[in-house]
Amino acid sequence: EEKLVESGGGLVQPGGSLRLACRVSGFGLSSYSMSWVRQVTGKGLEWLAYISSSSATIYYADSVRGRFTISRDHAKDSLFLQMNSLRAEDTAVYHCARCQYDVDSGSYYFFDLWGQGTLVSVSS
């Protein structure tokens, strides 16, 4: 079974840091681009960061650029999100998601597999 499991969330003070991890199983991480998407409780989905299969290409949303860093370790079957300078508005559930290429249209990407998410709370 293909699966994504996030970990590393918790309560942190404003200005603090956290490192989230996403462990994959049931498929080869090295074959896929990956993303992080967050969801404020009761609100919608916000794409945050993207990393290509080789790590050669990385994109960030404006809301996190310069504060968050996405990375991956194929030997550990894991994707990571280093979050620094955290703010109250970063409080959310953070999901990792597998990026899928649309072979019919030749367009990139929709997200065909998601993890359950890990909750990050930023509060003093």
Add this chain to the structure above:
Amino acid sequence: ETVLTQSPATLSVSPGERATLSCRAGHSISTNLAWYQQKPGQAPRLLIHGASTRATGIPARFSGSGSGTEFTLTISSLQSEDIGVYYCQQYNDWPPWTFGQGTKVEIK
């Protein structure tokens, strides 16, 4: 950034009836649109990509249509297990990949 607007915010439908959800893009995105279902306490699940192609294992009662700026997700006969929030997402212009704000489907 491509803005997606979903309507209605909440949809109440009787079991067995049709549910029709709308997603409008701020400019043409061809058919580069996906739909997701999120049940309470669960991760989002891919339903549709390419505006109309059902993902693996998705029941035939779910169908998608549209192109350009207007898209529709139809549940032909609503079942109790279909309650949740449905999101559209565009992958025509990126980054960023953007989502609509969601439509909550509930049983009438």
